Amino acid sequence: MKRFFFLAALTPWLWAGAQLSSAQMGELNRYNHRASIGFADKAALKRFARIDRDEALAIARKMCGVRHPGHITLKRRGRTLYYYLHTPEGPIKINALDGSVIRCAGEKR
Numbered sequence: 001m002k003r004f005f006f007l008a009a010l011t012p013w014l015w016a017g018a019q020l021s022s023a024q025m026g027e028l029n030r031y032n033h034r035a036s037i038g039f040a041d042k043a044a045l046k047r048f049a050r051i052d053r054d055e056a057l058a059i060a061r062k063m064c065g066v067r068h069p070g071h072i073t074l075k076r077r078g079r080t081l082y083y084y085l086h087t088p089e090g091p092i093k094i095n096a097l098d099g100s101v102i103r104c105a106g107e108k109r
Contacts, residue, residue, distance in 0.1 A: 013054075016080040017029060017080075017095040017097065017098045017102070018095060018097035018098040018100075019079035019080055019081075020079045020080075020085050020097070021079055021098070024044075024048050024078060028041050028044060028045075028076075029046055029052075029054035031038075045074055045076055045081060048076060048081060048096075048097070049074060049081060049096035049097065049098050050084065050096065050098070050099075051083070051094070051095075051096050051098075051099045052098070053072055055099065056083040056085070056094045056096065056099070057069055057072065057085070059094050059099055059101065060085055060087075060092050060094060060101075063104065064092050064099050064101065064105055066085070066087050066089070066092065066105065068087065068088055069085055069086075069087055070085065070086035070087055070088070071085075071086045072084070072086075073083045079103075080088065080095065080101065081095070081096045081097055082094060082095050082096055082102055083096055087105050088106035089105035091103065091105065091106055093097070
């Protein structure tokens with residue numbers, strides 16, 4: 001029963017729009033933690049993103065009603081590449097590959 005709950009909790013991440021391909025995942029170096037490798041991985045993530053920061057901010061304003069956006073960062077969890085916006089209302093996650101909203105401010109998981 002506990003394993004089923006764990007899978008149910010992960011389903012929003014598994015089917016959250018477009019995901020990175022196997023070739024793109026192969027370009028990321030996940031096991032070497034030198035600073036220069038980290039910078040190269042961040043540059044690769046920016047290259048993979050089809051939506052830029054300004055478009056993600058426009059989507060957040062339109063779909064989630066954000067008035068005062070805070071800091072925005074590009075993050076990756078598994079194969080999902082997304083922008084994470086810090087707002088006074090709460091966090092917002094927007095898929096960087098297709099522009100779909102993963103989570104709006106104030107939504108409970």
